[in-house]
Amino acid sequence: MAASMRLLVKRVIRLSHRNFNATAAGVSGRSGCCWGTASCRCFSDDRSTHFGFETVPEAEKAKRVYKVFENVAQKYDIMNDAMSLGIHRLWKDSLLHVMNPQPGAQLLDVAGGTGDIAFRFLEYVRSQQERQRRRSARSMQTPSWKDISNNYSTEEEERPQESKAVVCDINKEMLKVGKQKGDSMGISAGLSWVVGDAEELPFDDDQFDIYTIAFGIRNVTHIDQALQEALRVLKPGGRFLCLEFSKVTNPVLARLYDAYSFQMIPVLGEVIAGDWKSYQYLVESIRKFPDQEAFKHMIEDAGFYCVQYYSFTGGVVAIHSGFKL
């Protein structure tokens, strides 16, 4: 509730600063897009952006993206498995390995939707904590008198911070599916689900240790704004991680990949999810996204340091990592 109040205030301020339309209703604070009320069109700058291979006015893109994900939300996970032949799980596991979160880290997963990254994060941190506890128990098996007296005196030495994961998504349907998944898996402690726009996050500054966005940033209308927001909500020393489809460098593989993308995936979409056009948008948006080096420069421009990328599966996906120093 407080978040929505803050959003309203922020929106009013931005309206006066930025000449954008402000939506009048809704908890999902989305700035910079017109919700279809004709009276607001007088402010729109007629700037256009890409929606797949189409060109659409910027104001429309967010709306159409919302529709796409609203339609596919129920079948999202099944489609992921079908399209990537299950490899997307390996990609997400690699993201966790690169992240290597320490116990006590706070994660913000933007465009987290169905919560894959957040679940993996919590599992990873918990197994690490288990391992640490087991290690300390093993070393304590022959405690010296000093250790025993220390144990009695330091009761509050326990790790104060429990790891928390916040899943933020602009789309309520995706969050609903994710919450259901979490409940069925029995993971609910340390997990929260927030509706929010990547370009305008409903969080304070310097909140999170790790910010991830997996397969979501290409759907954002203004990528640089999303990067700025990421910089804002990260603590000093925090890490930005982005898992996204990228350019395949090998020409043979690129041909195969293109053929597979444009021939197979929309068909799968139609058969499994009953939605050809959403998956057509998906493969087109992958082609429109900047390649590894260009995206790395964008991240550096936003103010991150030590930016690096790792390509997987020949460049099909890439993980970009940057630090707020």
Add this chain to the structure above:
Amino acid sequence: MAALLRGLRAGRALRGLGSVVATPTATTPQCSSLRRGFHCAALRLQDESKSDKPPSSSSTTYHEHYQAHSTEQDTTAASQEDSASDPAAETASGPNTSYQDQSGEQGEEYETEEQLQARILTAALEFVPQHGWSMEAIAAGAETLGLSSASTGMFYNGAGDLVLHFITHCNSQLTEILAEQHKQVQLGQAEPKETADFLRDAIETRLRMYIPYIETWPQAMSILLLPHNIPDSLKHLSTLVDDIWYYAGDRSTDVSGSHHPRSPSSSTHTFLSPLHHHPHNIRPATLQMNWYTKRAALTGIYNTTELVMVQDSSPDFQDTWNFLDNRIQDVVNMATTAKQVQSTGEAVVQGLMGAAVTLKNLTGLNQRR
């Protein structure tokens, strides 16, 4: 290049700065191309007036050195030197506080990523007894600097980075101490030591730096033996041994007869060469050994003594120092013995020749007919 750096370092030590000098880190700078971009972004960051970063006196010295020295090399070396010493010193150094008000925040922004990494690793060292040489120690170190634990992702080599940083730190400390001793000898305030004693003292000083971490040192040694760390650890070891022999006054040439690159032909070393009195008459055998033999011998001594130290439980590691004494004595004896064997051999050969000639004379074979 290495000689120039050592000369600069030695020069700075002579100026009596008295602070720890850190050699440029062994790890290749992952994002060195960003250094310029870092500064441009730093100016932008300045506008946002980040007051949450803890102001430290190290920032002033970065700024001061950055303005004073034009070469980037000097900057990184000087700033690293201060970055390494600052957390250790923990107090604002006197002469720099005058700059603090003007450039307190400005100075910090000019810090490069390498310097920040060095600071994090130095802060992490105090958590090593608790967490071992691991990412947890680095995370704890980062947290004391006010950074999130996620910044440990910068260290791609993980624990290896921490151990190598510590080794570099110790090596530079030792070089400082040895240079200081040399200065004392040069000024005539101290007597020059004999080679064996010098080596013994140098190795003891160096190994004593491990004493605070001796519980976890076996873990560090095993990390250094990992295949991807071996090139770096060997490099540090050879630099260490080289330094010790250099300050012991070794001016030997290598096998091929070409000049040793650290011979005092460059002007920065002239303060050492004419004034170091090496007692030629007392230890001729040591001079006979060439460059490789000396360094190999000292490497062997150092490694074995380190292993003994790790499992030593005597008070103040007395057993280790005794072991060290014996090993150095062995090497000295071996050198003397080698020379003796050589001269004995010559004598024996001459004796045999004489006996052969005498026999020939006796049997009349030498008679001219």
